[in-house]
Amino acid sequence: MAMSEEQMTRRRWLDMFVKMAAGVTAVALSVPTFVMLIVPAFRREKAPWIRVGHISEFRPNEPKAVTLSYQRRDGWVIRTARTTVYVVVTGDGKVKVLSNICTHANCAVRWERSKQAFFCPCHDGYFAIDGSVKSGPPTRPLDEFPHKIEGGEIFVRLQT
Incomplete structure (x- = not known):
């Protein structure tokens, strides 16, 4: 066929x-x-506002370290991240939220009440209560995070 x-x-x-x-x-x-x-992988979400605490929890002119936990999206992965910030309430009631990372060598700074300054142990850097450089090798002040106060609650937006 x-x-x-x-x-x-x-x-x-x-x-x-x-x-x-x-x-x-x-x-x-x-x-x-x-x-x-x-x-x-290319999606950028705006950093959320994270509650730091009520303004009454912070004493004037005494920086207080606060450790924050928040969800961070990294492409497809959502992780719980932690960071520490210092909240400074001035005598006139103004608020600053400062990074605890030295701008010189990325070391963690700590508040030294006796010297009334933030101290970086890596290279003996000192920062004033407002975050400005007091002495040592750092050339710029501590980073300040955007913040807002709503109903007495302090919120901060971290750059992620």
Whole structure:
């Protein structure tokens, strides 16, 4: 039984149609998958406001270290991060939220009540209560975080 030219044309057309349909289906399914896998890596979420405490918990002119825990999205992974900040309430009621990281060598600073200054043990750097450089190798003040007060509660936005 010999095949005619008409049957071969149909067969070729059907073969081509099936391959094209498979290609279109593959593209149609791969684009959303690609977007789902790649887009989160480039998504930037604005840092949330994190509650630090009620303003009555902080004494004027006595910096208080507060350790904060918050959720941090890193691409597809959500992690619990922790950081420490110093809350400084001045005598006139103004609030500053300062980083506890030295701007010179990224060491943790601590408040020394006897010297009325933040001390960096790495290279004997000192910062004033407002975060400005007092002495030592640091060339710029402690980083200050944006903050707000709502209903007596202090909130801070950390750069993540």
